[in-house]
Amino acid sequence: xxxxxxxxxxxxxxxxxxxxxxxxxxxxxxxxxxxxxxxxxxxxxxxxxxxxxxxxxxxxxxxxxxxxxxxxxxxxxxxxxxxxxxxxxxxxxxxxxxxxxxxxxxxxxxxxxxxxxxxxxxxxxxxxxxxxxxxxxxxxxxxxxxxxxxxxxxxxxxxxxxxxxxxxxxxxxxxxxxxxxxxxxxxxxxxxxxxxxxxxxxxxxxxxxxxxxxxxxxxxxxxxxxxxxxxxxxxxxxxxxxxxxxxxxxxxxxxxxxxxxxxxxxxxxxxxxxxxxxxxxxxxxxxxxxxxxxxxxxxxxxxxxxxxxxxxxxxxxxxxxxxxxxxxxxxxxxxxxxxxxxxxxxxxxxxxxxxxxxxxxxxxxxxxxxxxxxxxxxxxx
Ligand SMILES: [Mg+2]
Numbered sequence: 001x002x003x004x005x006x007x008x009x010x011x012x013x014x015x016x017x018x019x020x021x022x023x024x025x026x027x028x029x030x031x032x033x034x035x036x037x038x039x040x041x042x043x044x045x046x047x048x049x050x051x052x053x054x055x056x057x058x059x060x061x062x063x064x065x066x067x068x069x070x071x072x073x074x075x076x077x078x079x080x081x082x083x084x085x086x087x088x089x090x091x092x093x094x095x096x097x098x099x100x101x102x103x104x105x106x107x108x109x110x111x112x113x114x115x116x117x118x119x120x121x122x123x124x125x126x127x128x129x130x131x132x133x134x135x136x137x138x139x140x141x142x143x144x145x146x147x148x149x150x151x152x153x154x155x156x157x158x159x160x161x162x163x164x165x166x167x168x169x170x171x172x173x174x175x176x177x178x179x180x181x182x183x184x185x186x187x188x189x190x191x192x193x194x195x196x197x198x199x200x201x202x203x204x205x206x207x208x209x210x211x212x213x214x215x216x217x218x219x220x221x222x223x224x225x226x227x228x229x230x231x232x233x234x235x236x237x238x239x240x241x242x243x244x245x246x247x248x249x250x251x252x253x254x255x256x257x258x259x260x261x262x263x264x265x266x267x268x269x270x271x272x273x274x275x276x277x278x279x280x281x282x283x284x285x286x287x288x289x290x291x292x293x294x295x296x297x298x299x300x301x302x303x304x305x306x307x308x309x310x311x312x313x314x315x316x317x318x319x320x321x322x323x324x325x326x327x328x329x330x331x332x333x334x335x336x337x338x339x340x341x342x343x344x345x346x347x348x349x350x351x352x353x354x355x356x357x358x359x360x361x362x363x364x365x366x367x368x369x370x371x372x373x374x375x376x377x378x379x380x381x
Pocket of ligand 1: 183185209210235
């Protein structure tokens with residue numbers, strides 16, 4: 001069996017899919033994308049595809065070596081995401097060829113269901129209360145929220161109070177038996193993070209995510225040492241090597257993205273590395289159905305797994321959603337806040353190929369917003 005054809009599809013709301021077809025007619029799907037840079041990753045996939053055409057698709061590990069190291073210059077979000085999507089598609093082909101779900105090929109399941117959380121976005125505490133109530137009624141046992149917009153380099157008392165008020169509003173609805181995770185998108189400086197983390201601690205967040213940008217991960221040891229709240233990071237880290245300093249610093253939760261950090265092959269290894277530091281895995285996934293399917297396969301096969309992100313109802317998604325490109329929504333039917341393990345081969349998701357091809361004709365040009373502080377200077381989004 002040889003790889004005969006590799007295609008990419010730029011589909012709304014902001015995704016890129018790839019499809020690898022073999023000369024035996026087996027097709028595997030992947031999701032190689034960097035949000036806001038999808039066209040750039042598409043070009044990277046096209047270049048990497050030159051090597052893969054004519055190769056045996058089942059030599060995934062060897063292909064991963066060549067795709068990540070064979071170009072001499074290596075790493076970074078674009079290349080690692082291109083490899084990630086191709087890697088997902090190769091695992092999908094392997095599963096379909098061997099007649100087994102990917103989690104079986106990774107050593108078999110270690111759990112029957114996977115806890116997932118829902119996003120809530122509301123900017124006002126009242127909106128937030130309504131959104132969290134709706135997610136609790138839908139059965140979710142955990143939500144994640146952004147706690148702050150553009151934030152001053154040293155937070156004012158009012159900014160700190162507003163952050164605490166938003167998380168307190170969430171805790172009020174959730175009670176003590178459900179969880180709230182708080183994502184700062186790197187919008188705090190280390191100084192502000194110290195102040196805010198201390199104030200948030202009594203509200204007992206599940207974790208605080210990206211309190212500072214990854215550029216400041218060398219300062220994580222001090223932040224971990226002074227934070228009573230478990231810290232999480234990793235959606236902007238792309239390999240084991242990138243994760244090592246954060247894990248050494250003592251982060252509690254590693255959040256590799258299956259579509260950014262080298263795919264199933266590398267995230268499986270990042271999970272093992274995290275385990276040696278006592279850290280839990282919570283894969284980042286605000287993306288589409290293929291990335292989520294790949295994440296769930298890892299979750300079913302990873303002992304040190306905490307919780308899975310998923311994008312249903314996420315505020316970024318306009319024009320299309322998680323279920324827009326799948327034939328059967330069953331893998332993403334969450335019961336009591338959990339995804340349940342299936343035994344379909346490969347990634348376990350059936351892509352609606354006609355819908356994908358039609359959506360690619362529209363495409364998208366999604367870019368993340370550029371934020372400014374009140375004085376006109378650049379602000380982290
Ligand atoms: Mg995040």
